[in-house]
Amino acid sequence: MTQPVRGGMPVILRLPEVLRADNARTLPPLRLSLWHGAALGGFVLMTSIAAGSATGPVPPASVLVVLARWTPLLLRGFGFNILISFTAMAIGTVLGAFLGLGLISVSRAVRAAAWALTQFFRNAPWLVLLFFMIYMLPFHVQLGGLGISIPDWLKAVIGLALPVMANVAEVVRGGVQSIPSGQWEAAESLGFTRTQQLWEIILPQSIKRMIPPWMNLYAILTMATTLAAIVGVSEVVTLAGQVQAAEGNRTDLLAPLYGYVLLFFFFYSYPIAWLTLRLERRYAVRL
Amino acid sequence: MPGRFDPAPGWTPDQPLVVIDDVHKSFGTVEVLKGISLSVHKGDAACIIGPSGSGKSTLIRCVNALVPFQRGSIKVLGIEVKDPKLDKLRLRKHVGMVFQQYNLFPHRTALQNVMMAPIKVLKRPRKEVEAEAYKLLKKVRLDGKEHAYPGELSGGQQQRVAIARSLAMQPDLMLFDEVTAALDPETVKEVLITIRELAEEGMTCILVTHEMGFAREVANHIYFTDRGVIVEHGPAAEFFSSPRDPRTRAFLSQIL
Numbered sequence: 001m002t003q004p005v006r007g008g009m010p011v012i013l014r015l016p017e018v019l020r021a022d023n024a025r026t027l028p029p030l031r032l033s034l035w036h037g038a039a040l041g042g043f044v045l046m047t048s049i050a051a052g053s054a055t056g057p058v059p060p061a062s063v064l065v066v067l068a069r070w071t072p073l074l075l076r077g078f079g080f081n082i083l084i085s086f087t088a089m090a091i092g093t094v095l096g097a098f099l100g101l102g103l104i105s106v107s108r109a110v111r112a113a114a115w116a117l118t119q120f121f122r123n124a125p126w127l128v129l130l131f132f133m134i135y136m137l138p139f140h141v142q143l144g145g146l147g148i149s150i151p152d153w154l155k156a157v158i159g160l161a162l163p164v165m166a167n168v169a170e171v172v173r174g175g176v177q178s179i180p181s182g183q184w185e186a187a188e189s190l191g192f193t194r195t196q197q198l199w200e201i202i203l204p205q206s207i208k209r210m211i212p213p214w215m216n217l218y219a220i221l222t223m224a225t226t227l228a229a230i231v232g233v234s235e236v237v238t239l240a241g242q243v244q245a246a247e248g249n250r251t252d253l254l255a256p257l258y259g260y261v262l263l264f265f266f267f268y269s270y271p272i273a274w275l276t277l278r279l280e281r282r283y284a285v286r287l
Numbered sequence: 288m289p290g291r292f293d294p295a296p297g298w299t300p301d302q303p304l305v306v307i308d309d310v311h312k313s314f315g316t317v318e319v320l321k322g323i324s325l326s327v328h329k330g331d332a333a334c335i336i337g338p339s340g341s342g343k344s345t346l347i348r349c350v351n352a353l354v355p356f357q358r359g360s361i362k363v364l365g366i367e368v369k370d371p372k373l374d375k376l377r378l379r380k381h382v383g384m385v386f387q388q389y390n391l392f393p394h395r396t397a398l399q400n401v402m403m404a405p406i407k408v409l410k411r412p413r414k415e416v417e418a419e420a421y422k423l424l425k426k427v428r429l430d431g432k433e434h435a436y437p438g439e440l441s442g443g444q445q446q447r448v449a450i451a452r453s454l455a456m457q458p459d460l461m462l463f464d465e466v467t468a469a470l471d472p473e474t475v476k477e478v479l480i481t482i483r484e485l486a487e488e489g490m491t492c493i494l495v496t497h498e499m500g501f502a503r504e505v506a507n508h509i510y511f512t513d514r515g516v517i518v519e520h521g522p523a524a525e526f527f528s529s530p531r532d533p534r535t536r537a538f539l540s541q542i543l
Contacts, residue, residue: 180388182386182390183390186392191375191380200403200407205392
């Protein structure tokens, strides 16, 4: 006798089929284990030693020495990646939260618009969005008497924030929809308004279920910040290229150098992936 | 509470509290209610029984506007539920509902579950509401469990919190939608006792139930529905002792 159709709130159940699909709703989870880090570390060491034993007319500096020498610079570049990821995540989360609420709006028009926006930015290649922003955004805007220049890295942040926004919207919608419809019904029959139902009853319960996919999104975004290298932002990959050039484009440096950069990302992402997995298990849908 | 009771103009207490008149309801092309009419007076306990899928739950969901219906009329204290300009909040101040799955708010304690609606919806002072909530939980025999979360309570206890939560809105009518169907047999009784006490105190109730023994004991009027129509109805004693319709007889012989 209980039926899933709730006429009073034609909200969630009448979305297009694509939106209802339970799979492919959020990005695939990042699964990292310590083993990956160990393998990567081993790779860097081995290639370094192999490169160091290479003979030549002038014995080149040991690769490990080269890596150590450039570590401060590379770390500074990596810090820039983190900065980009933080900023893009913050902007994307704020925008995505609104967009996600749009996806579950009672208004059909709002829902449709939010849906179109979400689908567009979720399915567009990140790099294309990045290029789009780099070339479309002016590098200087005149606001009245105030001139503001937009540096490349900020454009990259905006370019990355757009897909983040769309994915956060999906996370919000998924979290809200994971709450049984009986919660809406109970709240509605007690006289709560739609806004109260959402803020008092539904969101407090769903927010913790949104955290693991949101963190996973962040880890993926962090790795995607290297895309900014292509548009000339001096983040870690750009700097690694410059290090390579400064060392006379030694080919034996390539593998350990980029392996070393990969290690940075591993050590940053691993704790996030680990925590995500733990939280996911803890907040697994229980009724 | 002053100012709480606001029936539609023209409604007087000698009229039925609920009048359901020729209600038709379809889900897509499936018509689940095919012209249901019944009325419930103040202090009545009306039981709706019948096979699964006969539209019982749908009917009481229509009464508090949880689901819309296509044709007919439902009036609660003279307030027309079908009215497109219906003030749902006004209707729901009069109507409490208890669900099969309890639907307690899991992120709030028993006490908070009871207090939320009076504070947020009726905007009543917290102190006053809190004192009442303690009384209500005592009434459903859950004193001592005020600060337990729903997940820490048994099904029967949760359902009694749900009853207290509805009562906190001081409704004139209570709807019970198969409230014992999800419970363990040993906890069914404690919930039924609570409902019986309510009915005895004069609370107007509409119950959808599969508990025939309970229906017989508590209800003063029984409606038997099948495939979207009321097949037979009558005073409880009469209905159970001498059912007239063959469908009713078949159903009762299966159940009892």
